Amino acid sequence: MHGGVTFFECTTRQGSVVVCSAIGHLYSVGTKGKVLRNTYPVWDFNWKAKSQVERRSTRLAKWIAAIGSLAENADRYVNACDYDIEGSLIGLTILRYACHGADRKASRMKFSTMTDRELREAYRNLSPRLDSSVAEAGRCRHELDWLYGINLSRALTESTLKQRRSYAALSTGRVQGPTLNFVVERELEIESFVPTPYWTIDAIIESEGKEYTLEYAKPRVPTSSEALQVVRDCEGQDLEVESVETREFHQLPPNPFDLPSLQAEAFRHFHYSPSKTLAVAERLYLGAVVSYPRTSSQKLPRDLGYREILHQLSQQNEYSRLAGKILISERLTPQQGPKDDPAHPAIYPTGEPPKSFLTDPEKNLYDLIVRRFMAVFGEPSLRTLSTMTLKHGPHSFLTKASRVLNAGWTEFYAPYSREYSQELPDLKGGERVQLKKIAATEKFVEPPPRYNSNSLLRRMEQAHIGTKATRAETIDTLYKRGYIKKSRIEATPLAIEISRILARHCPLILDPGFTAKLEELLTEIQEESRTRVNVLLETLSQFRSVMRDLVIAEDDVGSQLCRTVAAQTSLDRTLMSPCPQCGSALKIVRSRQSRKRFIGCTGRLEKGCSFSLPLPQFGKLTLLHQKCSACGFQLVLTRSKGYRKMISCARCYVNRVRMTRLKELTPMADPAAEPRSAIAILRKAPSSVQDHKE
Amino acid sequence: MSKKSSTDCPICGFEAATSEDMYCAPHEKASANIRSAFSVWKLAYGNLTYPRFIEKLSKLPQAGTRTREVAKFLLRQER
Numbered sequence: 142m143h144g145g146v147t148f149f150e151c152t153t154r155q156g157s158v159v160v161c162s163a164i165g166h167l168y169s170v171g172t173k174g175k176v177l178r179n180t181y182p183v184w185d186f187n188w189k190a191k192s193q194v195e196r197r198s199t200r201l202a203k204w205i206a207a208i209g210s211l212a213e214n215a216d217r218y219v220n221a222c223d224y225d226i227e228g229s230l231i232g233l234t235i236l237r238y239a240c241h242g243a244d245r246k247a248s249r250m251k252f253s254t255m256t257d258r259e260l261r262e263a264y265r266n267l268s269p270r271l272d273s274s275v276a277e278a279g280r281c282r283h284e285l286d287w288l289y290g291i292n293l294s295r296a297l298t299e300s301t302l303k304q305r306r307s308y309a310a311l312s313t314g315r316v317q318g319p320t321l322n323f324v325v326e327r328e329l330e331i332e333s334f335v336p337t338p339y340w341t342i343d344a345i346i347e348s349e350g351k352e353y354t355l356e357y358a359k360p361r362v363p364t365s366s367e368a369l370q371v372v373r374d375c376e377g378q379d380l381e382v383e384s385v386e387t388r389e390f391h392q393l394p395p396n397p398f399d400l401p402s403l404q405a406e407a408f409r410h411f412h413y414s415p416s417k418t419l420a421v422a423e424r425l426y427l428g429a430v431v432s433y434p435r436t437s438s439q440k441l442p443r444d445l446g447y448r449e450i451l452h453q454l455s456q457q458n459e460y461s462r463l464a465g466k467i468l469i470s471e472r473l474t475p476q477q478g479p480k481d482d483p484a485h486p487a488i489y490p491t492g493e494p495p496k497s498f499l500t501d502p503e504k505n506l507y508d509l510i511v512r513r514f515m516a517v518f519g520e521p522s523l524r525t526l527s528t529m530t531l532k533h534g535p536h537s538f539l540t541k542a543s544r545v546l547n548a549g550w551t552e553f554y555a556p557y558s559r560e561y562s563q564e565l566p567d568l569k570g571g572e573r574v575q576l577k578k579i580a581a582t583e584k585f586v587e588p589p590p591r592y593n594s595n596s597l598l599r600r601m602e603q604a605h606i607g608t609k610a611t612r613a614e615t616i617d618t619l620y621k622r623g624y625i626k627k628s629r630i631e632a633t634p635l636a637i638e639i640s641r642i643l644a645r646h647c648p649l650i651l652d653p654g655f656t657a658k659l660e661e662l663l664t665e666i667q668e669e670s671r672t673r674v675n676v677l678l679e680t681l682s683q684f685r686s687v688m689r690d691l692v693i694a695e696d697d698v699g700s701q702l703c704r705t706v707a708a709q710t711s712l713d714r715t716l717m718s719p720c721p722q723c724g725s726a727l728k729i730v731r732s733r734q735s736r737k738r739f740i741g742c743t744g745r746l747e748k749g750c751s752f753s754l755p756l757p758q759f760g761k762l763t764l765l766h767q768k769c770s771a772c773g774f775q776l777v778l779t780r781s782k783g784y785r786k787m788i789s790c791a792r793c794y795v796n797r798v799r800m801t802r803l804k805e806l807t808p809m810a811d812p813a814a815e816p817r818s819a820i821a822i823l824r825k826a827p828s829s830v831q832d833h834k835e
Numbered sequence: 836m837s838k839k840s841s842t843d844c845p846i847c848g849f850e851a852a853t854s855e856d857m858y859c860a861p862h863e864k865a866s867a868n869i870r871s872a873f874s875v876w877k878l879a880y881g882n883l884t885y886p887r888f889i890e891k892l893s894k895l896p897q898a899g900t901r902t903r904e905v906a907k908f909l910l911r912q913e914r
């Protein structure tokens with residue numbers, strides 16, 4: 142330990158080596174000099190210790206102090222952070238600011254797995270210099286994101302605040318704006334959707350005691366008269382087998398996993414949100430059982446040593462039979478995907494058995510990665526698809542069947558590959574069979590589907606906004622800010638209003654093309670065809686005019702937002718349980734004198750009702766949809782940073798039914814003015830990774 | 836600068852989309868969709884009256900919330 146920070150020291154032939162972790166970014170962008178929190182636009186910035194910029198990061202100060210002091214008298218420096226943009230930038234800022242300009246003489250360690258073997262090899266083959274262009278691109282991204290975020294968010298918040306009617310911390314940003322707009326556009330489409338009616342014809346035949354469902358050749362019949370005509374024509378009639386066609390088709394093995402395809406597959410099979418998948422994959426990477434997950438490569442280069450990995454996998458019980466089966470082939474040629482990444486290969490298992498206990502999500506994801514790795518070495522699968530056409534007069538019906546001839550790669554990927562077999566009725570061309578049942582059903586075209594976190598991530602990827610490493614986080618932010626809700630994502634009224642205002646006053650911010658162009662410029666910095674300063678100047682000249690328009694429209698923006706914020710706040714603060722004394726609505730209100738919050742009755746003026754209940758005074762309050770099991774009153778959830786979530790019933794405590802445990806978190810309300818408050822802890826603290834479920 | 840429009844949306848009270856429109860922007864969009872859908876529906880059902888159409892629409896779960904609100908409003912006016 143050094144100043145409360147753990148470090149490792151070892152001795153080599155060249156001397157002593159000190160290794161200290163960075164725990165993410167220790168420096169970040171902040172305002173240059175003293176600028177009031179309500180001032181905007183802000184253009185001057187510099188890099189500062191994160192502990193000075195964010196209140197919650199104060200513990201990082203001791204890391205900077207420890208690294209600075211450990212680095213004294215060092216003659217060589219190595220940046221061994223993750224080999225990607227963020228890792229390069231984390232290392233660069235620490236070396237530059239905490240180690241007094243050591244970035245100029247530092248070298249870079251490159252690795253894709255945390256296995257002992259690869260780390261030793263990477264240390265022997267250090268790149269003599271830091272990957273500065275990569276770090277510069279990262280630096281520019283942070284600076285632009287900061288400038289966009291702080292200016293746009295302050296413009297929204299301050300214009301609302303200046304109306305002196307309501308307060309809400311509103312935010313948007315370079316990636317957040319267009320992402321939210323995807324959801325809002327979809328929401329508006331669903332809101333005003335008018336479905337079109339159609340009819341389906343469902344028919345059943347029986348052959349050798351077994352029932353087969355037939356599809357009508359026209360899957361959607363547009364008018365009821367046509368649908369009824371088909372039913373009238375065919376009811377009780379025989380169908381004649383017109384043809385039986387059989388096709389064989391091969392299906393190639395899937396591509397190796399890059400991060401987006403791993404996130405999609407984990408969502409499909411386990412319903413993990415993209416951010417959860419990334420977090421779990423990172424834990425597996427730190428445990429040295431899989432390779433670096435933030436990759437866009439779908440390729441597995443030969444020098445990974447396929448045979449050695451498969452050999453190691455064959456030592457693990459679950460995979461021994463399948464890995465052994467692949468190892469029999471003389472040549473191992475994996476399926477490769479089209480995408481590439483200069484820094485890392487596709488995600489693969491290192492072959493090393495997990496050294497520690499794996500949690501269920503870790504186990505699931507590890508299994509998915511191992512089976513996908515084995516599947517890419519499999520043969521194409523071969524199956525037949527047969528279609529039987531049956532006719533009565535002008536009406537055709539179809540029935541389809543499928544059969545597996547050679548499972549190929551699907552054997553290795555089971556249970557994640559769906560293998561279904563279905564038989565055709567045993568009928569030959571020209572044979573007749575009686576229709577057992579036929580009916581027309583009225584249906585309606587469904588509205589466009591809502592996004593889920595996975596399809597929204599795909600949409601961002603398609604529009605080239607954000608990066609593979611940050612997209613999932615952007616979606617999480619939208620949830621946290623209350624702009625989107627539920628797992629089948631809905632945009633809240635506030636989100637719709639923000640998008641509408643941005644579309645009216647600064648459409649550029651919502652334009653995915655604009656954000657995608659910026660991503661291109663950042664790539665150009667990485668490829669050294671442009672400089673960071675050049676990109677900053679070019680982008681900011683455009684952004685300055687956007688901000689000018691927003692400042693001019695401040696009054697308009699503020700009054701529109703105020704109305705929505707007020708409506709949302711009032712909705713969020715009205716209880717479902719009515720006042721037990723007068724039946725009026727109850728609301729969360731704040732005392733003008735004591736500034737304490739409590740539940741008050743809206744019938745106070747009209748009916749003179751003085752009913753009130755106490756509330757916890759600290760933390761964020763949310764009215765839950767659940768009722769108290771003891772008295773039926775609506776429950777309140779309190780969240781405070783660093784404390785466990787608490788669910789309490791304001792009414793029960795007045796009746797002294799529940800126990801109090803966290804007095805220190807929720808001091809009692811003034812006993813003279815208001816009744817006392819109570820808290821019951823019913824839930825465990827949330828883990829760092831949360832799934833968004835309804 | 837925002838101008839107070841002469842009419843407010845009769846469904847939600849928000850400002851009408853333009854001076855020619857009766858509804859706010861979201862309700863106006865739903866109303867336009869309803870207008871253009873009637874001919875398709877009439878064709879699909881053969882003999883469908885306008886009141887029956889909006890009545891059916893006002894209860895349809897596949898219809899959007901704004902669509903159902905406009906349909907309910909039109910239904911009240913029909914009666």
Ligand SMILES: [Zn+2]
Nearest residue numbers: 844847859862
């Ligand atoms: Zn309206």
